[in-house]
Amino acid sequence: MSIEQxxxxxxxxxxxxxxxxxxxxxxxxxxxKGIVDSTGVLEMILFLEQEFAIKVADSEMVPxxxxxxxNIVHYVQSKxxxx
Numbered sequence: 001m002s003i004e005q006x007x008x009x010x011x012x013x014x015x016x017x018x019x020x021x022x023x024x025x026x027x028x029x030x031x032x033k034g035i036v037d038s039t040g041v042l043e044m045i046l047f048l049e050q051e052f053a054i055k056v057a058d059s060e061m062v063p064x065x066x067x068x069x070x071n072i073v074h075y076v077q078s079k080x081x082x083x
Contacts, residue, residue, distance in 0.1 A: 003052070007072050010047050015040060026069040041066060048072070054079040 001009075008024060015035050016023050030036035036044060044066065045056045054076060056065075065075040 003073050003076050004069060006051060007048075007069050007076075010044070010051075011035065011069065014043070014047075024069070028069075029063070029067050031063060031067055044072075048076060052076050052079070 004026070008021065008026070009019075011030070012018055012021065012024055015030075024035075028035070030040075041061070045061065048054060049056055060075070063071070065071055
């Protein structure tokens with residue numbers, strides 16, 4: 001399963017409570033649409049750290065890295081390149 005699929009599935013199941021893939025576009029802002037709140041961001045970070053064996057630094061907890069499926073995919077890929 002690709003990073004994109006894993007992230008989408010996690011967001012759909014844990015925040016939108018559906019398995020309908022059409023309920024989430026890859027470029028939709030989680031914060032602007034109210035999909036993820038501040039507590040949800042922390043849950044998502046835990047998921048990313050466990051699922052992809054990365055460490056999210058405090059300075060990396062920004063919308064540019066975590067606010068859309070596209071941003072998360074790019075972020076996780078950049079963490080793996082750095083290893």
